[in-house]
Amino acid sequence: MKRTIVLRRALLTGATLSALLLTTTACGGDDMAGMDHGGGSPAVTASASAQASAGAVNDADVMFAQMMIPHHRQAVEMADLAPTRASDPELKDLAAKIKAAQDPEIATMTGWLTGWGKPTAAPQGHNMPGMSSAMPGMAGMATAEQMNELKAAKGTEFDKMFAQLMIAHHDGAIEMAKTEQADGSNAEAKALAAKIEADQAAEVRTLQGILDRL
Numbered sequence: 261m262k263r264t265i266v267l268r269r270a271l272l273t274g275a276t277l278s279a280l281l282l283t284t285t286a287c288g289g290d291d292m293a294g295m296d297h298g299g300g301s302p303a304v305t306a307s308a309s310a311q312a313s314a315g316a317v318n319d320a321d322v323m324f325a326q327m328m329i330p331h332h333r334q335a336v337e338m339a340d341l342a343p344t345r346a347s348d349p350e351l352k353d354l355a356a357k358i359k360a361a362q363d364p365e366i367a368t369m370t371g372w373l374t375g376w377g378k379p380t381a382a383p384q385g386h387n388m389p390g391m392s393s394a395m396p397g398m399a400g401m402a403t404a405e406q407m408n409e410l411k412a413a414k415g416t417e418f419d420k421m422f423a424q425l426m427i428a429h430h431d432g433a434i435e436m437a438k439t440e441q442a443d444g445s446n447a448e449a450k451a452l453a454a455k456i457e458a459d460q461a462a463e464v465r466t467l468q469g470i471l472d473r474l
Contacts, residue, residue: 434460
């Protein structure tokens with residue numbers, strides 16, 4: 261008799277546990293599904309939004325890269341003249357630093373434009389604030405005549421001309437960088453613009469100091 265009661269209790273307990281497990285699984289499945297949709301979706305959405313924000317590009321970003329590339333190229337061309345023409349050691353050192361900083365920035369901006377599906381050359385007629393009257397659209401750019409004069413100069417004459425032209429050149433780049441920070445939307449482009457503004461403002465102070473003592 262006792263064995264029969266024990267057996268019935270065991271069977272009842274097993275049946276009860278099975279029922280509870282089935283109910284829990286069913287409820288848990290619904291809850292987990294709800295948690296999946298409720299917990300996973302915002303994270304995915306936030307990640308997508310962050311990527312979209314970082315990768316967003318507008319016309320100001322494109323113009324900044326298209327115009328800063330030739331602007332940097334002229335600065336590098338000017339800097340390349342210093343080793344064989346300059347006489348001031350500090351100016352020679354600064355020219356080397358300008359080349360070392362701007363060459364990689366040219367490569368970076370060229371890569372952006374390619375990735376954005378935009379031409380690396382600015383369309384004719386593009387203008388930016390602070391543009392040079394001698395070369396519309398290129399703020400602070402030296403004219404062909406000024407570049408020829410710089411190439412023909414040597415010693416202190418070269419040093420003075422280089423400092424004067426590079427100060428004007430940097431001032432133009434700073435204005436272009438400020439415009440990008442105000443009007444651009446691409447996070448990387450705006451960050452580079454901020455770096456250009458800070459770096460070249462410091463270089464202008466150095467160039468002015470050199471010019472004042474020559």
